[in-house]
Amino acid sequence: MSLADHIRHESARLAALCTACGDCVRACPMTPYAPGVADAEPGAVAAGMVEVLRDGSGTPEARAWIAACTRSGVCTPACPEGIDPAFMLRLATWRAKGALGDAPLIAVKEDTQFSPKVKAFARLTLTEEEQAQWL
Ligand code: SF4
Numbered sequence: 001m002s003l004a005d006h007i008r009h010e011s012a013r014l015a016a017l018c019t020a021c022g023d024c025v026r027a028c029p030m031t032p033y034a035p036g037v038a039d040a041e042p043g044a045v046a047a048g049m050v051e052v053l054r055d056g057s058g059t060p061e062a063r064a065w066i067a068a069c070t071r072s073g074v075c076t077p078a079c080p081e082g083i084d085p086a087f088m089l090r091l092a093t094w095r096a097k098g099a100l101g102d103a104p105l106i107a108v109k110e111d112t113q114f115s116p117k118v119k120a121f122a123r124l125t126l127t128e129e130e131q132a133q134w135l
Helices: 003-017 023-027 040-054 060-069 085-098 112-123 126-135
Strands: none
Touching: 003 040, 003 085, 023 040, 023 126, 040 060, 040 085, 060 085
């Protein structure tokens, strides 16, 4: 399965499990930094995030929440369904940044040093043979 297919599969699976109760939004420490989210109904913000997982564009508040996510993981234990909102947000972030080939829904920061940083990290963990093959 390709990474894109994995994103699609996991998006559909988790979107089907989410009841849009909003508890993950209530638990999130980043809502004060996401424009409009603190004043929005938490369930509506969560529903907008689920919409992104279903190939939609979500609401402005949902997109702001997705963009503000810092992967704290505080949302995950708050979910009464036992699903993983932090992973849902990760999927939504990838999708909102255009990982599946669609136009981005949120700002994408270009990091010109991203590739060199990955290589520097990889050199710490790969054998010389693997480095010769992959770097
Ligand atoms: S807490 Fe769980 S069920 Fe409720 S909106 Fe968030 S992910 Fe969905």
